[in-house]
Amino acid sequence: MDFANYDPDGASRGREIISAKIVVAGGFGVGKTTLVGAISEIQPLTTEALMTAAGVGIDDSSKVPGKETTTVAMDFGRITMAEDLILYLFGTPGQTRFWFMWDEIIRGAVGAAVLVDTRRITDAFAPLDYFENRKLPYVVALNRFDDAPHYELEEIREALAISPDVPLVMCDARHRESVKQVLVTVVEHAMLRLQAEHGYPASVG
Amino acid sequence: MEPRRDPRGALVRPYAVTRGRTEPLQNIALEAVLSSTATQSAEARFAGHDKYRISSVCEGRAQSLAEIAAYTRMPLGVTRVLVADMVAEGLLTLHSAAPATGFAARMNLLGRVLSGLREL
Ligand SMILES: Nc1nc2c(ncn2[C@@H]2O[C@H](COP(=O)(O)OP(=O)(O)OP(=O)(O)O)[C@@H](O)[C@H]2O)c(=O)[nH]1
Ligand SMILES: [Mg+2]
Numbered sequence: 001m002d003f004a005n006y007d008p009d010g011a012s013r014g015r016e017i018i019s020a021k022i023v024v025a026g027g028f029g030v031g032k033t034t035l036v037g038a039i040s041e042i043q044p045l046t047t048e049a050l051m052t053a054a055g056v057g058i059d060d061s062s063k064v065p066g067k068e069t070t071t072v073a074m075d076f077g078r079i080t081m082a083e084d085l086i087l088y089l090f091g092t093p094g095q096t097r098f099w100f101m102w103d104e105i106i107r108g109a110v111g112a113a114v115l116v117d118t119r120r121i122t123d124a125f126a127p128l129d130y131f132e133n134r135k136l137p138y139v140v141a142l143n144r145f146d147d148a149p150h151y152e153l154e155e156i157r158e159a160l161a162i163s164p165d166v167p168l169v170m171c172d173a174r175h176r177e178s179v180k181q182v183l184v185t186v187v188e189h190a191m192l193r194l195q196a197e198h199g200y201p202a203s204v205g
Numbered sequence: 206m207e208p209r210r211d212p213r214g215a216l217v218r219p220y221a222v223t224r225g226r227t228e229p230l231q232n233i234a235l236e237a238v239l240s241s242t243a244t245q246s247a248e249a250r251f252a253g254h255d256k257y258r259i260s261s262v263c264e265g266r267a268q269s270l271a272e273i274a275a276y277t278r279m280p281l282g283v284t285r286v287l288v289a290d291m292v293a294e295g296l297l298t299l300h301s302a303a304p305a306t307g308f309a310a311r312m313n314l315l316g317r318v319l320s321g322l323r324e325l
Pocket of ligand 2: 032033034075091094
């Protein structure tokens, strides 16, 4: 039997379930997995993609026998918001040599939060460059580590040359309420951007 | 290619299960959600071990492609090939195949996500 188009009464379809995705980006060890774990309803999960060491392509290793393969891990969490709505949070692989994976991770996302460790501010240059050259709405979240020097938000905005229309917030990636606020900021910013693109005056309900 | 050591300890050759195929029938997004009914799951029993495992993960609970890969401990690329096959075979139902497009639909989705977050 050919099942390809076999759906006599649409019974298998049920109600449509929609998923949305927010990306948590940033350099190595800035707290991405911690942030996802602080709000996810499941322990952050990891999925692996195979690639050749040369990074010629994801999961393309079988075509180049003999080439060394390596796996890129990305972790993610889930928030089931309604029976028909699931939000996924995807962390990007932190190591810079895996940044080609980011294109796949951000595709179709609502927006992104770029996490910055205030002890290593210059590590944020490359992730910020990446998002400046993409269409995806993003916000910058400063993850305050206990031993980090204190900076004013505006000092950091200037140091990182963050455009005035990009929201900049302080957060603690370990705390659910703080993480929730970061994600709310991402979605509100995405709504404002979408409205602006369609010529609406800025306001989020 | 070297066999890959599976975290459970078994040796698996990731591409053996897709017979070396790396191109999925359709490029399912990481967050695209799939589900399987009891009937579909029963049919998947005859579709081979890996497809049956995928089907079991999705039975009664919608799971994203990324979750399926994580729970079955298969690499993402292999999972995507198998899942796309299963959608074509009617063994899995793919939800939200087309993400919200158009201003009103996108605003509506963002608004729902925003209130969902605020209610957490
Ligand atoms: N004090 C403090 N520690 C944190 C905070 N966020 C993360 N950490 C710690 O920093 C370390 C790195 O955090 P991860 O969440 O693993 O960072 P990551 O960005 O996922 O790291 P990679 O995936 O390896 O790039 C862990 O030991 C965390 O416990 C924070 O807000 N405050
Ligand atoms: Mg991590």
